[in-house]
Amino acid sequence: MRIATWNVNSIRQRLEHLTRWLDEAQPDVVCLQELKCMEEAFPKSEIEALGYNVAVSGQKAFNGVALLSKMPIEDLRIGLPGNDGDEQARYIEAVMSHPEGVVRVASIYLPNGNPLGTEKFPYKLAWMDRLTSHAKDLLALEEPLVLAGDYNVIPTPLDARHPEKWTNDALFQPESRARFETLKALGLTDSVRQCLPDEPVYTFWDYQAGARQRNDGIRIDHLLLSPEATSKLAGVRIDQHVRDWEKPSDHVPVLIDLTL
DNA sequence: ATGTCAAGGCCACCTTGA
Numbered sequence: 490m491r492i493a494t495w496n497v498n499s500i501r502q503r504l505e506h507l508t509r510w511l512d513e514a515q516p517d518v519v520c521l522q523e524l525k526c527m528e529e530a531f532p533k534s535e536i537e538a539l540g541y542n543v544a545v546s547g548q549k550a551f552n553g554v555a556l557l558s559k560m561p562i563e564d565l566r567i568g569l570p571g572n573d574g575d576e577q578a579r580y581i582e583a584v585m586s587h588p589e590g591v592v593r594v595a596s597i598y599l600p601n602g603n604p605l606g607t608e609k610f611p612y613k614l615a616w617m618d619r620l621t622s623h624a625k626d627l628l629a630l631e632e633p634l635v636l637a638g639d640y641n642v643i644p645t646p647l648d649a650r651h652p653e654k655w656t657n658d659a660l661f662q663p664e665s666r667a668r669f670e671t672l673k674a675l676g677l678t679d680s681v682r683q684c685l686p687d688e689p690v691y692t693f694w695d696y697q698a699g700a701r702q703r704n705d706g707i708r709i710d711h712l713l714l715s716p717e718a719t720s721k722l723a724g725v726r727i728d729q730h731v732r733d734w735e736k737p738s739d740h741v742p743v744l745i746d747l748t749l
Numbered sequence: 750a751t752g753t754c755a756a757g758g759c760c761a762c763c764t765t766g767a
Contacts, residue, residue: 609766
């Protein structure tokens with residue numbers, strides 16, 4: 490089973506890219522982030538026509554997450570538990586049933602947290618604490634689990650071409666990195682680092698200053714796996730070439746293959 | 750060295766967010 494995550498930076502601007510990439514990559518499950526539209530404006534029928542079931546949590550102009558699945562979507566949960574007042578569309582989770590078993594998948598758009606010194610950074614940290622608390626509950630189910638998305642966290646210096654440029658950025662703050670480590674310490678495996686422990690690989694290149702041409706990238710899109718999923722991990726792939734298509738997202742798809 | 754991009758308001762440019 491192939492599971493992917495991709496921050497598309499507006500689904501309506503990127504629909505052609507998405508359909509082209511679905512055709513070439515043939516994923517079974519896709520986690521999308523930054524839809525930047527309400528559910529009504531999401532191009533559901535176009536994606537369903539390609540054989541996917543679709544679940545969307547939308548919001549006007551900002552955020553927005555979705556799950557696409559070739560398998561039936563069950564046990565749908567929209568929103569991260571722990572703050573009923575949080576209106577931001579950043580979390581959607583469901584169970585995908587499969588003849589050989591089930592996998593629970595979440596599409597996550599973790600808050601960016603910039604600029605430092607504003608309320609955005611504590612909101613990010615509190616959101617990470619809520620994610621950790623929910624992940625603990627999900628891990629207790631002892632089932633294959635994939636928490637995938639744009640985490641807006643650069644976990645280590647290896648995950649940035651120029652780590653020194655990110656020292657005053659919310660994505661590379663000690664508090665952000667410590668919470669990412671706490672999350673993993675619950676028993677989750679960073680699938681890309683499991684397969685590529687020492688390789689400098691990136692999933693995001695800024696639109697500005699020729700960052701892509703200079704390979705001035707960062708790795709912030711992650712797929713974290715429960716032990717039951719990690720034991721089935723057969724490989725990972727980062728589809729960097731998609732960043733060089735015309736009018737691309739600033740993020741590229743990250744994929745894993747599970748022997749499920 | 751923001752050298753970029755997208756959405757929304759109510760414009761034909763500004764603000765917000767990334």
